[in-house]
Amino acid sequence: MHIIKLNAIDSTNSYLKKLSATRTLEDYTVVITRQQTRGRGQMGTSWASEAGKNLTFSVYKKISCIRKEELFYLSMATSLAIVSALKKFNVPQLKIKWPNDILSANLKICGVLIESIIKKGELDAAVIGMGLNVNQTDFDGLPNAGSLKLATGTTYNLDELMYSIVGELKNHEKLITDRTLIPLKSRYEEALFRKDKPSTFKNTEGELFMGFIRGISEAGKLVILLEDEVQKEFDLKEVKLMY
Known part of the structure; x- marks a missing residue:
């Protein structure tokens, strides 16, 4: 795993996509920053984060084993990987709010943005961006936002969290490369917020x-x-x- 640490950047996803266009990247290349000035979420939404207190990073993932129309399986694997990692840190009441927001006790603690990289008309790789609220405790004007510290009272090491999430992403990737997609989908559905309610x-x-x-x-x-x-x-x- 190759890690690029930056003090401040507009968007780790944008940085990593531009980097992949100019050079061959190692699988699981990670770009992580203390401050993301123009973080992006689903459908063009912005992701605001207090500098140095949260985990904002993107992962370059080779994923040519699935078709373009199957990209959501990577989203499912990513969501489950984050949940699995956070369980190790005793974060309570974890659920996935469709499509890939991570909640703790009904509060959003993590957002995910996955962007595909197409080569010769086929899916070649993806950039997986994650914004995890960790040690920030003030979310003025965002009543549905939470953080790990608010959920547990613990102050966390950001690097430790990042390594754990990437490690779980590698574990869950095997479900995709082995084409065990039905079990992957079932596990994702079991973790869905408000399922059957x-x-x-x-x-x-x-x-x-x-x-x-x-x-x-x-x-x-x-x-x-x-x-x-x-x-x-x-x-x-x-x-x-x-x-």
């Missing part, structure tokens, strides 16, 4: 509706059981799970 959702028109999360489709869409026992699949842009 009555939940409120918002659609693209801003309308609220009730339903039950039943799981995910092969393409990673959220499967919701609606009224009249109708199941429907929703893409990330089509639905939002309300807390």
Whole structure:
């Protein structure tokens, strides 16, 4: 594992993608920074982080063993790897909020952004960006945000956490390379936040509706059981799970 440590950068994902375009990178090359000034989340959202208190890093992962349309399996493996790593640090009540937010006691502690690298029309690698709230305790204006310190009262070593997460990512990668995708999907679904519980959702028109999360489709869409026992699949842009 090759590690590049930076004091400050706009986005570790952007840095690593540009680096991969100019040179051949070692698998599991990691870019980690004390301060990320323009961290990015799903669908163009920003990720704000207090300098030096949280874990912001990206991993370059060769992943040519799956097709472009199977990229969500890497998202599932990444989410499960983070949960497995955090369990070792006694972080309580861990769940995955679809597609790949990590929650502790219903508060978001980690966000993931995975970007594919395509070569000759096929998936060649991916950049896995992670933003984990660790020792930050003030999240003014963000009522749904939490951190490891808020959850446990413990101050954590950022490098130790990073090594643990990358180690678990290597373990969970085997499920993909061995093509044991059905067990991977089942484990992910078991960890889903509010699975099989009555939940409120918002659609693209801003309308609220009730339903039950039943799981995910092969393409990673959220499967919701609606009224009249109708199941429907929703893409990330089509639905939002309300807390």
